Structures are given as C-alpha cells and as structure tokens.
Amino acid sequence: MIEKQRIxxxxxAVKVLQEEVYQHEWRLHxxxxxxxxWMNDPNGFCYFKGEYHLFYQHHPFxxxxxxxxxxHVKSKDLVNWEHLPPALAPGxxxxxxxxxxxxxxxxxxxxxxxxTGNVWTGENYDEELKQVQALAVSEDGISFEKLSExxxxxxxxxxxxxxxxFRDPKVWKHDNLYYVVLGSKTLQNTxxxxxxxxxxxxxxxxxxxxxxxxxxxxxMWECPDLxxxxxKEVLVMSPQGVKPEGNLYHNLHQAGYVIGDVDYEKGILSxxxxxxxxxxxxxxxxxxxIDPEGRRIAIAWMDMWESEMPTQAHGYTGAMTLPRELExxxxxxxxxxxxxxxxxxxxEVIHEQITFSGETSLEGIAGDSIELDLSLRVHHSSxxxxxxxxxxxxxxxxxxxxxGDKGILELDRNESGKGPGGVRxxxxxxxxxxxxxxxxxxxxxVEVFVNHGEQVLTARIYPGKKSTNIRLFSDEEIEIxxxxxxxxxxx
Ligand code: FRU
Numbered sequence: 001m002i003e004k005q006r007i008x009x010x011x012x013a014v015k016v017l018q019e020e021v022y023q024h025e026w027r028l029h030x031x032x033x034x035x036x037x038w039m040n041d042p043n044g045f046c047y048f049k050g051e052y053h054l055f056y057q058h059h060p061f062x063x064x065x066x067x068x069x070x071x072h073v074k075s076k077d078l079v080n081w082e083h084l085p086p087a088l089a090p091g092x093x094x095x096x097x098x099x100x101x102x103x104x105x106x107x108x109x110x111x112x113x114x115x116t117g118n119v120w121t122g123e124n125y126d127e128e129l130k131q132v133q134a135l136a137v138s139e140d141g142i143s144f145e146k147l148s149e150x151x152x153x154x155x156x157x158x159x160x161x162x163x164x165x166f167r168d169p170k171v172w173k174h175d176n177l178y179y180v181v182l183g184s185k186t187l188q189n190t191x192x193x194x195x196x197x198x199x200x201x202x203x204x205x206x207x208x209x210x211x212x213x214x215x216x217x218x219x220m221w222e223c224p225d226l227x228x229x230x231x232k233e234v235l236v237m238s239p240q241g242v243k244p245e246g247n248l249y250h251n252l253h254q255a256g257y258v259i260g261d262v263d264y265e266k267g268i269l270s271x272x273x274x275x276x277x278x279x280x281x282x283x284x285x286x287x288x289x290i291d292p293e294g295r296r297i298a299i300a301w302m303d304m305w306e307s308e309m310p311t312q313a314h315g316y317t318g319a320m321t322l323p324r325e326l327e328x329x330x331x332x333x334x335x336x337x338x339x340x341x342x343x344x345x346x347x348e349v350i351h352e353q354i355t356f357s358g359e360t361s362l363e364g365i366a367g368d369s370i371e372l373d374l375s376l377r378v379h380h381s382s383x384x385x386x387x388x389x390x391x392x393x394x395x396x397x398x399x400x401x402x403x404g405d406k407g408i409l410e411l412d413r414n415e416s417g418k419g420p421g422g423v424r425x426x427x428x429x430x431x432x433x434x435x436x437x438x439x440x441x442x443x444x445x446v447e448v449f450v451n452h453g454e455q456v457l458t459a460r461i462y463p464g465k466k467s468t469n470i471r472l473f474s475d476e477e478i479e480i481x482x483x484x485x486x487x488x489x490x491x
Contacts, residue, residue: 003146006089010060010069013037021316025465026444029369029490030344031302032081032320034071037063039318041223041285042299043070044087044104047292048111048141052078054299055087055113056320057101063317068098070115074141078297078323079340080491087113087136087144094119094132094151101168101223103287105178105201111141112201114180116167117151131166133182135201149202157206160186161194168223170287171201174264181210181224183237191221191239195267208267211235211258217274218242218254223285226262229296230328233262235269236277236298238285247408247425248276252306255284259331272331279426280411280448280457282307283321296326297338302445302458310418310462311444321458322440322447334453337440345371345486354480359473365485366468372439375481378404379433384474388441389416391467398446398461402428402435409450417463426455434481442488
C-alpha cells in the first residue's frame with residue numbers, strides 16, 4: 001500500500017513536467033528517455049508475454065541522481081515505447097535509499113526483477129553503505145510486489161571481496177539452475193565479478209569470483225552481464241576508473257567486454273583482452289537480452305557520470321542508446337542498430353557517385369532527427385569526413401574526420417554547442433579504401449556506426465535549433481559512392 005503511494009507520487013511528479021519536456025528542443029525524438037527528471041542505467045531488459053520491457057534507474061523528483069526508483073517502458077517493436085508507472089520504489093528497510101540496478105527473468109509465467117537494495121550508513125557514499133540483493137515479482141509485468149523473503153542475498157561473501165560494493169545482479173538460467181553475476185571490487189580496490197547459483201531464485205549459493213581485473217582495469221566493475229554469443233561466453237561490464245592509454249579510455253568510466261569460456265562448476269571465466277563496446281563519449285552500463293528471434297540486443301545509458309548535462313536546467317536528464325544487436329565475428333563484437341529502426345524512416349534522399357574535394361553540401365541533406373548512410377571511397381585522402389549539426393553563424397558543428405595517413409577516425413564535439421566538448425579517436429583499417437558511416441542524429445545525440453558495426457561512437461551534443469546543416473569535406477579528391485538520408489519520425 002505504502003509502496004503504491006510512492007509509485008503514484010513518482011508518476012505524478014513526472015507527469016506535471018511532461019508537456020514542457022516533450023516540447024523542449026533537446027528532447028530526443030526516437031530514443032528512450034524518462035517523461036521527466038532523471039534516468040541512468042538500463043535495468044531488467046527482457047521480453048515478457050509478447051512485449052519488450054525496459055526498466056531504468058530513475059529519480060522521479062528532480063533531474064539529478066538521488067534516491068533510485070525503477071522507471072518502466074514497454075514496446076512491441078523496440079521502437080515505439082509506452083511509459084508505465086515506476087515498477088519499484090525504495091522504502092523497505094533493505095532498500096530505503098534506493099532500488100539500484102538489476103535485471104529480469106521469467107519463471108512460472110511470472111516476471112521477476114532482481115535488484116540491489118541500497119542503504120546509506122553514513123555520509124561517505126563511497127564507504128558507508130550496505131548493499132543487498134532483492135526480488136520483486138509480477139503476473140502482468142506492470143505492477144510488482146517485493147518478496148517477503150527479501151533480501152535474498154544479505155551480504156558479500158568473505159575473502160578478498162569488498163563487503164559493501166556489491167551490486168547490479170544480472171540473472172539467467174543455464175541447465176536448470178539460475179545464475180547471477182554481481183559487480184564487486186577486491187579489498188585493494190580492483191574490479192571483479194562474483195557468480196552465484198540457485199535452484200529457485202530465492203536461495204543463493206556463492207560459486208566463485210568469476211573474473212577479476214589485472215593491471216589498468218579499474219577500481220570497481222559495475223553492471224556485469226554474462227551471455228553466450230556464437231558459442232562463446234561474453235562478459236560485459238562497466239569498469240570504473242580505467243586510466244587513459246593512448247587514444248583509449250578517455251571517459252570517466254568504460255563499458256566493454258571480454259570473450260572466453262566459463263567453467264560453470266568452478267565459476268571461472270578464462271578470457272581474452274578487454275575491448276570497448278563504444279568509442280565515443282556517452283555509453284555506460286549496457287545490459288543485454290535475448291529476444292524470441294534469438295537476437296542478443298544491448299541497450300546502454302547514453303550519458304556519462306559527472307559529465308555536464310545541459311538538459312538538467314530544463315527538467316529532464318538521461319537517455320538510452322538505440323537498441324543494438326550484437327554479433328560476434330572472430331573475437332570481436334560488431335554492433336548494429338536493430339532493424340526495426342527502419343520503420344521510422346521517411347522522405348528518402350539519395351546521392352550517388354559524386355567526386356569532390358574541398359567542401360560540399362548536397363541537396364536535401366540536413367536535419368536534426370535523421371539517419372545518414374554514407375559510403376566514401378577515400379583514395380589517398382589524408383583528411384576527409386562530415387560535419388553534422390552545422391550552423392555557420394553560430395559557429396556550431398560536430399565533426400567526424402577520417403585521417404587516412406594515420407588510420408584514425410575522430411569524433412569532435414568541441415564546437416557542438418552547449419555542454420561538454422572533447423575529441424574521441426579510434427583506429428580503423430579500411431578495406432578497398434571504403435569508409436562506411438551509418439549515422440543517427442537525434443536532437444541532442446549522435447551515434448556513428450563505422451564500417452557496418454565494427455566500431456560505434458556515441459555522443460550527447462547540445463546544439464542550437466538552427467544547427468541542422470551537413471557538409472562533407474576532403475583535402476584531396478574522393479568519391480561519395482552513395483549518401484542516403486531519411487528523416488526519422490518521432491516515436
Ligand atoms: C552504474 C551504477 C550502478 C548502480 C546504479 C545506481 O551506473 O552506479 O552500479 O546500481 O548506477 O543508480
């Protein structure tokens with residue numbers, strides 16, 4: 001009853017801002033975002049009774065991180081999302097300061113959410129906290145009841161395991177048993193992942209430290225996710241505090257994966273090197289699910305902790321990336337926007353076989369809620385690319401440059417408008433001189449899929465309304481083999 005009241009209050013708090021937020025110029029048109037106020041990590045991403053459900057870390061009372069609820073949206077097609085009342089509100093003794101991140105699983109026709117109950121035990125949020133794992137259950141996938149057995153995991157195991165930083169359960173079923181991975185750190189502040197198993201979701205047995213970081217691998221691993229892709233085991237996690245190395249790891253925190261094999265009996269993952277899932281600025285805490293078509297789909301928070309978020313002044317903050325289908329080729333994951341996104345396309349414009357040098361803009365190629373599909377043949381070119389969200393008068397632009405001599409692709413948001421600037425670079429090998437960019441621009445975001453999913457770069461940008469022009473540039477003659485553009489409908 002009290003829980004219901006909290007949920008109603010939360011729903012009301014965002015509803016009063018709904019209209020104003022919906023109209024705002026930076027409000028995304030086809031990405032999941034809260035009706036108003038705050039969103040971070042995706043949680044409980046699943047398919048239940050014919051619909052996709054996505055929950056998220058949500059503070060309904062202000063556009064900033066504070067006491068965490070689970071916001072909730074659902075969809076039949078991963079494109080059109082319906083907002084629902086929050087699924088979880090903090091309030092029990094074991095979760096009174098927040099229902100932190102977690103995941104979902106179906107059992108006996110019911111949907112279970114497994115999450116971290118967070119309680120602050122003092123003022124120092126880094127050290128004075130108590131985290132436990134808890135469950136809530138629902139028959140309809142909309143209203144949830146916390147279990148009377150909660151918390152189902154009451155404390156971190158003994159050993160070289162930090163007693164307090166113990167969170168973000170990702171649950172799955174394997175050979176008739178349930179398993180959970182949890183984010184953790186050692187007593188010496190290095191990241192690791194713990195594995196548990198259970199027969200019934202309620203009684204859990206600690207199996208082992210599944211994987212741990214060595215070298216420059218962060219002080220804490222958040223939001224682990226373990227799954228099989230193409231007969232290999234993949235552990236996705238979000239290490240906090242990896243230090244920059246060359247062009248890598250310039251964000252405050254990272255999100256990536258290792259590939260290997262799991263010994264389920266011993267609870268050990270033998271794995272290869274850490275690789276990023278996204279090379280841009282704003283990608284964190286990805287979570288995956290497998291859908292009825294057998295696709296492994298990832299969605300992530302399209303922001304970064306401690307990064308400036310200019311929409312906070314307008315009553316809303318935080319968004320999700322596009323849902324991305326993961327594909328394993330060799331020992332590398334390729335990311336593709338799910339095909340359903342094409343449903344949003346309208347007003348196709350195509351240009352083909354244009355040779356140019358210097359700078360060019362093409363008829364009908366502009367916009368701030370669009371998809372671009374660009375194939376460039378970059379013979380000998382040392383610097384070429386595309387400027388997005390350009391307003392010459394305001395001096396605004398977001399620039400993607402390929403440096404052929406160095407084999408580097410760069411995303412530059414220093415002149416993007418308000419908000420954080422910076423440059424991100426990735427190494428790229430072209431085949432037959434072809435550079436392919438599939439770019440999704442949405443009001444205050446850009447996602448660049450490079451060479452058919454080999455790399456992705458994601459950024460939040462906050463340009464003015466007039467910044468809608470697009471220009472191609474090259475310091476040597478190159479060919480635009482094809483450029484397609486679609487306006488994308490508001491979903
Ligand atoms: C990751 C994270 C999780 C935690 C949640 C709290 O971004 O820090 O580890 O459960 O956010 O909102």
